Amino acid sequence: MRPPDESTRALRIACPNFSAEEVGALRSILGLLKPYLKQPWEVDAGMPDMRALPDVCLINLDQPGAPAVPPGGAPRVVGCSSRPRQHPQGTLHRPLRPPEILALLSEAGGRARGERRHAHVSSSLEWSYRLVAWPRDLGDWPKSWWRVMASVSAEPLPLLRIAERTELPSRYVELCVEQLRAAGLVERIPRVRDAATTHEPRERRRWSALAGRILQRFGLRK
Structure with missing residues (x-):
């Protein structure tokens, strides 16, 4: 076919x-x-x-x-x-x-x-994104997008991984990243696409702990 x-x-x-x-x-x-x-x-x-x-x-x-x-x-x-x-x-x-x-x-x-x-x-390449600065007007951004910023504050991630970590629809993740790019708050990094991505429980625990500390700092975590 x-x-x-x-x-x-x-x-x-x-x-x-x-x-x-x-x-x-x-x-x-x-x-x-x-x-x-x-x-x-x-x-x-x-x-x-x-x-x-x-x-x-x-x-x-x-x-x-x-x-x-x-x-x-x-x-x-x-x-x-x-x-x-x-x-x-x-x-x-x-x-x-x-x-x-x-x-x-x-x-x-x-x-x-x-x-x-x-x-x-270049199907073997994909773009990853890393936060370089938090918005000064953070309170004006949708709070669900704070999780997007937290997810890329420590390491660059592709859009799909960001959506998986934040449990947000991919179109909202893309919209947030596009606005961060327009404001000069994220950098875009080309990476070789992984043939198979594994999601280990230890990695998820590490991300949850990191995101919790960042979101608590800004008063988002309940």
Whole structure:
């Protein structure tokens, strides 16, 4: 059996805090734009696959408690608002508008094609992330993301390992890491991918103890 062609595999859009009606509207927009897009796109409505991060993540900035999107946006993360001018440049209108979605997906599709070609050539490599500084405005960050910062404060880890340790969905881990990168708070380190990763109880105990001390310092641990 031939392996799947990466150039024809559907790209994914995550909408973690959109209503069911808005997700349905986005699907209708994708149907209208299908003849104009070089790749097929699909909306990720359920829990994300831990092995495959979304190609675009749309954030509803009008919802209370929505994570902030850094000025200029971060790769793969785009804010949407009924008042986009009150937010950083690059924020899309809400309700979503077909011309803006077409421009976004055309650019993101080209970027995803390049990333997939690179991943095919260097499949033995993966990026790990290490925290270099805690945010000065730590209290303004979602508290669940504090666990992400704690997990990479002592050693660099790839996104999948961070998600496993923190027990957070991979799309939220990626969003946190992207915002940390935009703020210059993490470094990205290329590592050779392990053929098989073992999770020993001693390692988990060590991580739990370390995370507990860090989170207690910032008042997060119950």
